Amino acid sequence: MIELDRVAYSYGGAELFSNVSLTLAPGSFQFLTGPSGAGKTTLLKLCYGELVATAGHVRLFGKNVRELQRDDIALSRRNIGVVHQDCQFLDHLSVAENVALPLTVAGRADEASEYLEDLLSWVGLRNQAGQRPPELSGGERQRAALARAVIISPDVIIADEPTGNIDWEMSQRLLKLLVELNRMGKTILLATHDLNLIRQASKMQVQARVLRLMNQRLHVAGVDL
Amino acid sequence: MIAVIRRYFSMLAGDPLADRSVPPTGFTANLTVFTSGAMAFLAVFALALGLAAGQLADRWASELARTSTLRISAPADQLDAQVAAAVNLLETTPGVASARALDMAEQQALLEPWFGPDLPIDTLPIPRLIEVVEEGAGYDATGLRARLQAEVPGAILDDHTRWREPLVAAADRLRLLSILSIALIATATAAMITLAANAALAANAQVIKVMRLVGARDIYIAGAFVRRFTIRAFGGSAIGALAGTLAVLLLPSSDVAGGFLTGLSFSGASWFAPASIPLLAAVVAFLATRSAALRTLRALS
Ligand SMILES: Nc1ncnc2c1ncn2[C@@H]1O[C@H](COP(=O)(O)OP(=O)(O)O)[C@@H](O)[C@H]1O
Ligand SMILES: [Mg+2]
Numbered sequence: 001m002i003e004l005d006r007v008a009y010s011y012g013g014a015e016l017f018s019n020v021s022l023t024l025a026p027g028s029f030q031f032l033t034g035p036s037g038a039g040k041t042t043l044l045k046l047c048y049g050e051l052v053a054t055a056g057h058v059r060l061f062g063k064n065v066r067e068l069q070r071d072d073i074a075l076s077r078r079n080i081g082v083v084h085q086d087c088q089f090l091d092h093l094s095v096a097e098n099v100a101l102p103l104t105v106a107g108r109a110d111e112a113s114e115y116l117e118d119l120l121s122w123v124g125l126r127n128q129a130g131q132r133p134p135e136l137s138g139g140e141r142q143r144a145a146l147a148r149a150v151i152i153s154p155d156v157i158i159a160d161e162p163t164g165n166i167d168w169e170m171s172q173r174l175l176k177l178l179v180e181l182n183r184m185g186k187t188i189l190l191a192t193h194d195l196n197l198i199r200q201a202s203k204m205q206v207q208a209r210v211l212r213l214m215n216q217r218l219h220v221a222g223v224d225l
Numbered sequence: 226m227i228a229v230i231r232r233y234f235s236m237l238a239g240d241p242l243a244d245r246s247v248p249p250t251g252f253t254a255n256l257t258v259f260t261s262g263a264m265a266f267l268a269v270f271a272l273a274l275g276l277a278a279g280q281l282a283d284r285w286a287s288e289l290a291r292t293s294t295l296r297i298s299a300p301a302d303q304l305d306a307q308v309a310a311a312v313n314l315l316e317t318t319p320g321v322a323s324a325r326a327l328d329m330a331e332q333q334a335l336l337e338p339w340f341g342p343d344l345p346i347d348t349l350p351i352p353r354l355i356e357v358v359e360e361g362a363g364y365d366a367t368g369l370r371a372r373l374q375a376e377v378p379g380a381i382l383d384d385h386t387r388w389r390e391p392l393v394a395a396a397d398r399l400r401l402l403s404i405l406s407i408a409l410i411a412t413a414t415a416a417m418i419t420l421a422a423n424a425a426l427a428a429n430a431q432v433i434k435v436m437r438l439v440g441a442r443d444i445y446i447a448g449a450f451v452r453r454f455t456i457r458a459f460g461g462s463a464i465g466a467l468a469g470t471l472a473v474l475l476l477p478s479s480d481v482a483g484g485f486l487t488g489l490s491f492s493g494a495s496w497f498a499p500a501s502i503p504l505l506a507a508v509v510a511f512l513a514t515r516s517a518a519l520r521t522l523r524a525l526s
Contacts, residue, residue: 050438070442070443070522070523071442071443071444074440074442074443075442077437077438077439077440078440082438084438088434088438090246090432090436093245097245101246101435101439102439102440105436105439105440105445107445148439152440
């Protein structure tokens with residue numbers, strides 16, 4: 001679905017990483033780990049077309065990102081749900097409106113009401129629907145971000161440190177939600193530096209692959225960390 | 226063609242949710258409403274001026290062209306004979322519908338504004354006037370002058386071209402100036418709305434980024450801004466045009482002077498002119514914001 005072919009990226013200076021190849025096969029669950037600053041967020045941005053690789057090729061659903069127009073990338077993103085490291089909400093809208101935003105911008109706002117309530121219950125935010133994002137706790141924000149990532153029912157879900165600033169219990173809940181999604185057939189790529197989370201996933205019997213970004217290269221690691 | 230226009234304006238189709246995605250920006254909103262209001266107010270005057278000048282030019286051109294005056298100065302004992310000869314000659318001139326010597330009372334009335342009612346007109350050596358009304362394509366002025374010179378030595382033909390032409394030219398120039406003013410007003414409005422739209426877009430860079438991240442296309446994001454600015458410009462200029470029209474209506478109408486200012490009003494079909502100003506402002510705002518938004522969105526990628 002998403003394919004990185006010997007990709008390199010540099011923000012202008014030295015290459016952050018190079019020769020990175022990665023395939024997100026349908027229904028797969030992959031962890032992306034590595035030390036802070038290794039370029040995990042950058043790699044994910046390449047996967048949803050926010051950045052363009054400085055070398056190599058990125059293909060979204062079979063199409064080379066370099067050949068896509070801005071609007072084509074926007075359309076591709078409707079099939080990739082992203083939980084951003086910094087959530088990226090519109091603070092003047094309510095939580096419910098933020099969660100519904102992908103449907104709204106796709107001109108399918110009328111479908112929102114159907115899922116919205118179920119979805120907010122699923123992530124445990126039913127009572128916070130009318131609040132503004134800044135009023136939420138860290139864990140609530142992350143769950144709202146997950147709800148927004150999945151509302152348009154994308155095939156791929158990319159989550160960047162979704163458990164970054166929340167407690168262990170909440171992290172487990174979020175992981176569980178992601179595992180549920182994977183069981184429903186969604187392709188998951190989850191960046192985290194939290195190895196406990198990866199161990200926890202293996203207990204949930206997910207067929208997860210662990211990739212480690214380190215020293216400018218992407219390595220396949222075992223689950224036995 | 227219609228499909229192209231429809232696609233072009235499709236971003237005007239309302240989407241309240243899209244409009245809510247862009248937070249309200251008080252400063253640019255007020256700037257747009259005020260600017261388009263002020264500009265519409267000015268445009269009404271330019272329009273009224275242009276219409277009045279147009280009517281005046283047409284009136285002068287047509288009315289004055291249909292009449293001319295023959296002035297006869299002669300010693301008192303020859304005057305009546307020359308007037309009779311001139312009227313005779315005029316009546317046999319092709320292109321002349323009628324020729325009529327003004328009587329003393331009429332001449333007195335003409336001079337009254339300048340010399341008062343007590344002018345002893347019959348004792349003064351005042352030339353006699355003959356009013357000539359033309360028909361069809363009019364007469365041949367050069368031929369007529371030549372014949373008059375031969376038969377009525379004291380006659381001077383004034384066919385009004387001498388002072389009609391600069392007046393018509395001035396009125397035409399005035400009409401041109403008003404069209405130019407409206408064009409300038411529209412351009413200035415476009416420039417200011419572009420500035421306001423750019424400010425709003427810059428203030429909302431983060432909003433634009435988020436909308437893109439969740440899959441919004443450029444046209445959708447631009448539409449949210451374009452609709453907002455178009456509506457503001459329309460509203461502001463509707464108020465401005467209304468105020469301007471009221472101000473024009475409240476101008477003192479000086480029928481007695483019969484001069485230029487009486488024409489500075491709207492009547493009949495010309496009422497559509499001030500009513501069209503808000504529409505023009507909306508179109509200007511639409512085009513200005515659309516191009517500003519699409520340009521910014523291109524630059525922000
Ligand atoms: N927009 C940017 N411009 C320049 N450097 C950046 C930018 N974003 C990230 N970096 C740098 O790239 C490196 C990798 O960042 P990031 O991808 O966020 O790593 P990670 O997510 O693994 O912590 C860091 O050193 C960071 O400072
Ligand atoms: Mg990161």
